[in-house]
Every structure is written in C-alpha cells, then in structure tokens.
Amino acid sequence: MRPQSILLVDDEPGIVTMLETILRKEGYTxxxxxxxxxxxxxxxxLTPYDLIVLDVMLPDTDGFQLCQQIRQHTAVPILFLTARSSDLDKLTGLGIGGDDYITKPFNPLEVAARIHVQFRRQLQYQPAIQEAEQYRYGTVVIDKKAAQLRVNGNEVPCPAKEFELLLFLAAHPNQVFTAGQLYEQIWGFDSLGDEKTVAIHIMRLRKKIEQDAKQPSLIVNLRGIGYKLVPPPKQGAAQ
Known part of the structure; x- marks a missing residue:
C-alpha cells in the first residue's frame, strides 16, 4: 500500500517547511x-495526491479559482489554509469545493489533526464502498461500490465530503440529524465543527440531486432541528 501523499500549496516557504516538518513527525513520508x-x-x-492543503492568496492566481480547476482533476479533500478569515471567504471556499477551512495564524498541530481526521474518515469509508450496494431515491442513485452519484442516469461529479455526507443521509432515511451531529460524523470533529460547513455542503448536494434546489424535497431542513433525507413517495432506499 503506497503512503498517503500530500500536496502543500503556499507561496510562503517558511509555512511549507513548518508543515512538512510537523507532518513528517506525524508519520507522513x-x-x-x-x-x-x-x-x-x-x-x-501528473501525480495522484490523496489530500491538498491550499492557500488562497497565491502570486499568480486566486486559490478559490485554483480549487475549481483542481476539482476538474480530482475529488480528494482540499483544506484551505489562509489569512482570509471572513465568513464570506469561508463560505466561498466551502461552496466551491473545499472540505475544510483553517485561518492563519494557525497551530500546525491543528492542521495535522485535521489531516489525520480526513484520512481516518477515508479509511473508515473505503471498506463500506467495497460492498455492492446502492441507494435509490427516485432518479437519484448513490452507488457505494463505485463511489458514484448518478442523477437521471448521468454521473454527477461529487467531491469526497459531499458524497460521504449524502451516503450517510441515504443510509438513514427519514432520520433527523443536527448540523453538529453531521459534522461529527463526516468531518470527525465535535468542538471544532460549525453549522456553516454542513449547510454549504447540503446546499451543493441539493443543486445536484433536487429538481428544485430552492424547494428541496429529498434533503429536507427542519428549521431549528436539523436535516433528513426523505424518500420519494412509494419509493425507498434499496440496498
């Protein structure tokens, strides 16, 4: 089994060196x-990386635009690491395909911990997708074995965290989860989680699977309570 491969994208050599030192101490080679x-x-x-740490302010491009370009090549987790700390920046980063958002100045051990969580979630998730199982919600098919989302027979690109969130909801139809519970299940953190991250991923999923994302009928929000995935009438999740 090849070692997990990480790409650090930042124009500050000191930050890259610091992160590389910490990550090597944590066992990443x-x-x-x-x-x-x-x-x-x-x-x-050219290289199949397993995780990307991405700065937003790069000398030749905006990291948000770069994230969208990266998503054309790979669905691996992308962790933004940036000095841009406004809520709008965070929502933008998560909305265009990022899986996590860490602001500078940062504790390098926290970055390592969040990377650990991403890889741990992938290891937990991989055995599940080896089973030949599918969930069907009307025209929406969630193929666990292929880690693939299909809508109306067409494959729809779905980054890792979006797919994992959708798969979790599909495996628990009609069960309500708070944003905090979903964050803990998918991102692996409790105290570090926040509702905006979950809300952004839910919004992105709705755009992919709902007939009308503004009036969702599959992923339903119970105001003040949480989210649940509701099967279409007379249909359910098939395994």
Missing amino acids: SIHSAFTGREALDKIS
Whole structure:
C-alpha cells in the first residue's frame, strides 16, 4: 500500500517547511510542495495526491479559482489554509469545493489533526464502498461500490465530503440529524465543527440531486432541528 501523499500549496516557504516538518513527525513520508497555482496544477495533473492543503492568496492566481480547476482533476479533500478569515471567504471556499477551512495564524498541530481526521474518515469509508450496494431515491442513485452519484442516469461529479455526507443521509432515511451531529460524523470533529460547513455542503448536494434546489424535497431542513433525507413517495432506499 503506497503512503498517503500530500500536496502543500503556499507561496510562503517558511509555512511549507513548518508543515512538512510537523507532518513528517506525524508519520507522513510523501509530502510535496508547490509555490504557485501553475506549479500546483502541473503536479496534480501528473501525480495522484490523496489530500491538498491550499492557500488562497497565491502570486499568480486566486486559490478559490485554483480549487475549481483542481476539482476538474480530482475529488480528494482540499483544506484551505489562509489569512482570509471572513465568513464570506469561508463560505466561498466551502461552496466551491473545499472540505475544510483553517485561518492563519494557525497551530500546525491543528492542521495535522485535521489531516489525520480526513484520512481516518477515508479509511473508515473505503471498506463500506467495497460492498455492492446502492441507494435509490427516485432518479437519484448513490452507488457505494463505485463511489458514484448518478442523477437521471448521468454521473454527477461529487467531491469526497459531499458524497460521504449524502451516503450517510441515504443510509438513514427519514432520520433527523443536527448540523453538529453531521459534522461529527463526516468531518470527525465535535468542538471544532460549525453549522456553516454542513449547510454549504447540503446546499451543493441539493443543486445536484433536487429538481428544485430552492424547494428541496429529498434533503429536507427542519428549521431549528436539523436535516433528513426523505424518500420519494412509494419509493425507498434499496440496498
């Protein structure tokens, strides 16, 4: 089994060196770096990384735009690491495909912990998708074995955290979960979680699976309580 491969994208060599030192102490041996967006894209097109840590303010591009370009190549977790700390920036980062958002200044041990969680969730998730199981909700098919989302017979790109969240909800139809419970299940944190991260991922999923994302009928929000996935009338989740 090849070691988990991490790409650090940041134009500050000191931050890259610090993170690389901490991650190597934590047991990660395949750590790569890129200091510009162009360099990052070149490396991603050639190398199958398992996780990407991405700065937003790069010398040649905006990290948000770069994230969208990366998503054309891979669905692996992307952790934003940036000095841009406003709520709008965080919502933007999560809304365009990021899986987590950490602001500078940061504790490098926290970054390592969040990377640990991402990989741990992947290891927990991989055995499940080896089973030949599908969940069907009307025209929506969630294929666990292929880790694939299909809507109306067409495959719909779905980054790792979105798919994991959808799969969890599909496995528990009509069961209500608070945003905090979903964050803990999918991201692996309790005290570090927040409702905005869950809400953004739910919004992105609705755009992919709902006939009308503004009036959702599959992923339903019970105001003040939480979310649940509701099977269409006379249909349920098939395994």
